[in-house]
Amino acid sequence: MHLDTLPLRQKVRISSIDWTQISDNEGRRLRALGIESGAIIEALHRGILFWRDPIAVRVGRMSIAMRSKTAAAITIESLSDDKGAMHHG
Amino acid sequence: MDNPIIALVGNPNVGKSALFNVLTGARQKIGNYPGVTVERKAGKIMLGDTQAELLDLPGAYSLDSTSLDEQVTRDVILGRQAGQSRPDILAVVLDASNIESGLRFALEIKALNRPMIIILNMSDLAERDGLELSPQYLIDQLGLEVIETVAVRRRGLDDFTAVCQKTLLEAQSSDLAVQTVGDDVLAAIISDTARESYKAKANILAKGAIVNETLTREWTRNLDAILLHPVGGILILLAIMFLMFQAVYAWAGPPMDLIEAGFETIGGFIDGAMADGFIKSFLINGIIAGVGSVLVFLPQILILFFFILLLESTGYMTRAAFVMDRLMGMVGLSGHSFIPLLSSFACAIPGIMATRSISDQKDRLTTILIAPLMTCSARLPVYTMIIGAFIPAQSVGGGVGLQGLVLFGLYIAGILGAMLAALLLRRSVTKGASSGFLMEMPRYQWPRPRDILIGLWQRAWVFLRRAGTIIFAATVVLWLLLTYPKVPINDPAYEGVSQVDYSIAGRIAGTIEPVVEPIGFNRDIALALIPAMAAREVAVAALATAYSIDGDDEDQVSLQLGERLAGKWSLATALAFLAWFVFAPQCISTIAVTRRETNGWKWPIFMLTYLFALAYVAAAATYWTAVAFGLG
Numbered sequence: 001m002h003l004d005t006l007p008l009r010q011k012v013r014i015s016s017i018d019w020t021q022i023s024d025n026e027g028r029r030l031r032a033l034g035i036e037s038g039a040i041i042e043a044l045h046r047g048i049l050f051w052r053d054p055i056a057v058r059v060g061r062m063s064i065a066m067r068s069k070t071a072a073a074i075t076i077e078s079l080s081d082d083k084g085a086m087h088h089g
Numbered sequence: 090m091d092n093p094i095i096a097l098v099g100n101p102n103v104g105k106s107a108l109f110n111v112l113t114g115a116r117q118k119i120g121n122y123p124g125v126t127v128e129r130k131a132g133k134i135m136l137g138d139t140q141a142e143l144l145d146l147p148g149a150y151s152l153d154s155t156s157l158d159e160q161v162t163r164d165v166i167l168g169r170q171a172g173q174s175r176p177d178i179l180a181v182v183l184d185a186s187n188i189e190s191g192l193r194f195a196l197e198i199k200a201l202n203r204p205m206i207i208i209l210n211m212s213d214l215a216e217r218d219g220l221e222l223s224p225q226y227l228i229d230q231l232g233l234e235v236i237e238t239v240a241v242r243r244r245g246l247d248d249f250t251a252v253c254q255k256t257l258l259e260a261q262s263s264d265l266a267v268q269t270v271g272d273d274v275l276a277a278i279i280s281d282t283a284r285e286s287y288k289a290k291a292n293i294l295a296k297g298a299i300v301n302e303t304l305t306r307e308w309t310r311n312l313d314a315i316l317l318h319p320v321g322g323i324l325i326l327l328a329i330m331f332l333m334f335q336a337v338y339a340w341a342g343p344p345m346d347l348i349e350a351g352f353e354t355i356g357g358f359i360d361g362a363m364a365d366g367f368i369k370s371f372l373i374n375g376i377i378a379g380v381g382s383v384l385v386f387l388p389q390i391l392i393l394f395f396f397i398l399l400l401e402s403t404g405y406m407t408r409a410a411f412v413m414d415r416l417m418g419m420v421g422l423s424g425h426s427f428i429p430l431l432s433s434f435a436c437a438i439p440g441i442m443a444t445r446s447i448s449d450q451k452d453r454l455t456t457i458l459i460a461p462l463m464t465c466s467a468r469l470p471v472y473t474m475i476i477g478a479f480i481p482a483q484s485v486g487g488g489v490g491l492q493g494l495v496l497f498g499l500y501i502a503g504i505l506g507a508m509l510a511a512l513l514l515r516r517s518v519t520k521g522a523s524s525g526f527l528m529e530m531p532r533y534q535w536p537r538p539r540d541i542l543i544g545l546w547q548r549a550w551v552f553l554r555r556a557g558t559i560i561f562a563a564t565v566v567l568w569l570l571l572t573y574p575k576v577p578i579n580d581p582a583y584e585g586v587s588q589v590d591y592s593i594a595g596r597i598a599g600t601i602e603p604v605v606e607p608i609g610f611n612r613d614i615a616l617a618l619i620p621a622m623a624a625r626e627v628a629v630a631a632l633a634t635a636y637s638i639d640g641d642d643e644d645q646v647s648l649q650l651g652e653r654l655a656g657k658w659s660l661a662t663a664l665a666f667l668a669w670f671v672f673a674p675q676c677i678s679t680i681a682v683t684r685r686e687t688n689g690w691k692w693p694i695f696m697l698t699y700l701f702a703l704a705y706v707a708a709a710a711t712y713w714t715a716v717a718f719g720l721g
Contacts, residue, residue: 025155025448026525031284032150033529034190044310045317051415054424054526056317061187061218063313063530065411065424070525 003041004055004071011042012076021073030070034059041076093141093257094174095134096165097208098198099182100191101148102404102531104210106130107240108182109145110540112249117543127161127445129173136254144176150190152197153279157445166198167270178256179205180249185215185222185237186532188298192291193284199231200278200287201270204260206234206252213239214532221301230294241537309532313408322412329405333396334500335493337389337469344388352381371568378637379564379630382650383470383556386626390466390552391545394435398544402536406431407528414526420508421515423526426456430507433463434500435548437679440465441686451521455514457686458696461674462507464500466552470626471670472499478651479663502671506703518695555624559677563623564630570594571638589616589635608705609665609712609721611658621675628675661715668711672704 006012014037019027035041035057044063045056053068097105110117113132130145146165147158154160161170168175179198183191188209195207209215209224224235234252238245277283316322356377363369400406406428414424425447433440440460447453464472476492483491515521576591577583589595590612598616605615616635621628633650654663674680674697683693715721 023522023525026527028153028155029150029448029527032153032155032193033527034193034288036288045313046319047317047415048319048323048412049415052319053418054411054414056313056411056530060189062190063309063532065407065414065526065528065530067414067418067423067526070527 001076002072003043003057003074003076004068006043006071006076008043008046011040011079013079014039014041014074015077016075018073018075022070026070030066033062033064035064035074040079041074091174093136093139093177094144095141095178095180095253096144096146096176097180097182098146098162098166098194099148100150100184100194100529102529103148103182103184103191104240105145105148105182107537107540108208108210108238109143110543111240111243112246113143117547127158128442134250136250136257139254141253144173149194151194151279151284152275153284156448166201166203167275177204177260178253179203180208180253181205182208182210185209185212186218186220188222189291189295192294193287195231196287196290197278197284199233200283201274202268203270204256206236206256207231208245208249209235209237210240212237213242213244214534219302220299222298223300224298226298226300227294230297241539312533313530316405316408317411322408326409326412329400330500331497333393334497335489336396337392337496339490339493340392341388345385348385348387349381352377352384356381370572371565374572374634374637375565375568376561378633379568380556380561382629382633383560383626384553386466386470386473387549387552389469389473390435391549393466393469394545394548395541397432397435398541399536400431402534402540404531404533407530410526410528411530418526420511422452422455422511425526425528426452429456430460430463433460433465436465436467437461437463437676438682441679441682444686449521449525451515451519454687454692455511455519457683458514458519458692458699459507459510461676461679461696461700462503462510462672464503464671465625465676467625467676468499468670470629472496472667474629474632474651475654475663475667478655479658479660499667499671502668506672506707510699510703559623560627560630563620563627564634567594567620567627567631568634568638570597571635588638594619594635608669608708609659609662609716610669610708611662613657614662614666618675623677625670625673625675628670660720661712664715664720665708665712669704669708672700672707674700674704 001012003014014035016037017030017035022030030036039059042058043055044058046052047054054065055068055071056063056065057071058064097109099105109130109132112134116134117130117132127147132143132145134141134143144165146162149159149162151159152163152166154163164170165173165176166179181191181195181198183195195205198205207227209222209227212222215222222237224237227233227235234256236245236248236252238249316325318325356373359369359372359377363372400409409431410424410427412424413427417423417426426444429440429443429447431440432443437460440463441457444453444456444460447456473496476495480492480495485491485494570593571589573592576586576588583591587595590599594616595612597619598612601615601619602610602612605618610618613632613635617628617631620631629650632654636650636653658666680693680697683696684690687693712721
């Protein structure tokens with residue numbers, strides 16, 4: 001499952017990011033904001049009208065806006081898959 | 090020894106500027122770093138009896154820069170920024186509610202081995218969010234000075250000066266003060282392995298520093314559910330913008346009347362106290378009619394800036410960018426461009442400067458090229474004068490005035506023009522892949538009256554300085570060109586020839602007139618357009634000076650320019666004049682800042698050409714449509 005189709009208000013973990021679908025610059029910004037494999041992420045809001053794009057996600061205590069196209073490159077997994085790495089988030 | 094330099098460094102939205110404002114008060118100097126148009130904010134603070142300079146660096150997430158802003162921050166920190174000595178202390182500001190992201194950056198900076206301190210700012214908001222932090226834990230773990238501040242309540246300011254003094258002394262007795270940072274050190278810090286370890290360490294530190302975390306009151310999230318609502322969000326944004334433009338009209342009336350009355354009183358006083366002659370004519374027709382007609386618009390400009398500062402300081406501006414992103418995407422831009430473009434409603438210069446936060450170069454160039462289409466405050470004098478003279482002050486129902494509605498329409502025309510221009514530019518000269526949209530949305534905050542007041546004062550000062558320099562000079566030159574040569578008196582050959590027609594300016598305007606005649610412009614407009622290249626509001630000053638010199642009663646101070654225009658221009662001409670100013674790039678400062686931003690003359694010349702072409706076409710279309718409807 002990818003981040004762009006994640007239902008709202010559901011915490012998941014980023015299992016991998018397909019960096020080839022993301023420009024270098026955007027990739028660096030994503031990492032600077034803490035969006036990397038292993039991060040706990042939650043979708044908060046979806047954008048306007050029928051586009052429902054961009055989306056607002058929460059990582060840690062930050063709300064971050066990103067386009068669905070970027071979110072589609074982010075693969076997520078359920079938190080219960082590996083309880084050992086549970087985050088306090 | 091030179092005054093020590095302390096730099097405030099940190100992520101965007103951690104309250105750095107608020108902290109900077111309370112620490113420096115009004116003792117600030119806003120300028121640019123030489124060669125780049127990134128804003129340099131510096132101020133003076135006292136450390137005991139030593140005076141120090143405090144720098145507020147642009148927000149950054151990492152030393153691995155992705156935008157011009159971050160690049161300047163990195164270069165200043167390293168002492169590589171031209172025209173800026175290296176800071177003696179790096180004061181890394183963290184948002185107490187979100188220390189993890191700030192700590193990652195702080196750890197990168199710590200690896201530079203420069204004198205530094207850590208500031209946990211906005212600790213009151215963290216408490217409200219149910220977060221309790223232990224500064225002592227961070228002191229122990231990092232071996233650095235860590236203090237807590239609440240900029241808005243002036244809490245922790247004494248701690249700040251105390252730890253700065255202490256850190257300076259320690260640095261002087263070690264070799265930290267002189268040590269430089271090599272490229273190898275920087276490369277090591279921004280390498281993937283190093284960043285991975287900072288991330289892990291920041292995570293551990295953040296967990297350790299949080300003593301207690303109770304359930305947070307999620308009011309930012311609740312507010313976002315409304316303000317980012319798929320439909321409601323757009324309606325709210327439109328309502329806010331509409332309110333903003335109605336307020337510009339409704340609230341500014343009384344103070345404008347007051348300023349107008351003030352100038353009339355001064356004019357009347359000069360009229361009574363001085364003998365007729367060169368100086369008197371210069372003061373009344375030149376200075377008071379010219380500069381006065383522009384100063385009258387100060388209240389409107391301040392109201393506009395008030396709204397923009399308010400939207401920025403509450404955190405709403407990034408929500409507006411979120412709401413607008415998809416629509417901006419349709420013309421090849423992103424929500425990132427929305428903030429610079431909204432700032433351009435106040436003035437294209439800060440707007441163009443704000444584009445430096447856009448990381449994609451083609452997005453940035455497109456935004457710069459369309460920024461002058463946003464209706465800046467310098468157009469307000471022109472719009473207000475014409476609307477006041479030609480559009481009846483009646484209500485269209487529901488408390489909405491017709492004049493405000495027309496003004497709103499002009500703003501919309503500018504926006505649509507900009508969108509169309511962006512669409513075409515993105516398919517031609519700035520062609521390239523879309524850059525995407527990625528931005529942090531800070532928590533909502535109550536606006537800080539002090540910061541808004543400081544911001545307003547700075548904007549007012551810039552406007553007054555402009556009125557006192559560019560506009561003053563343009564007015565004086567125009568007055569001279571309009572006054573000389575004098576029409577020969579008592580010579581029957583010149584019977585009935587007006588002074589304006591006979592003057593140098595009138596003759597120049599006469600030669601331009603044929604060019605602008607097809608778009609409905611008369612000689613007076615041709616006359617006003619030339620000095621208005623310096624700044625748009627000079628058009629008003631120029632018309633005021635011209636009519637004042639040509640007036641029946643030479644000594645009368647006439648700020649009632651609108652009434653004279655209404656008698657002399659057709660409605661079609663007035664509307665064409667408005668349409669012209671929606672597009673025409675008549676502002677020397679904008680051209681200059683574009684040249685600096687784009688490093689050359691290519692883009693400013695392109696900008697001038699396409700905007701003048703648009704202005705000409707728009708004015709012609711408006712004029713001939715209006716004439717077709719019998720308004721000529």
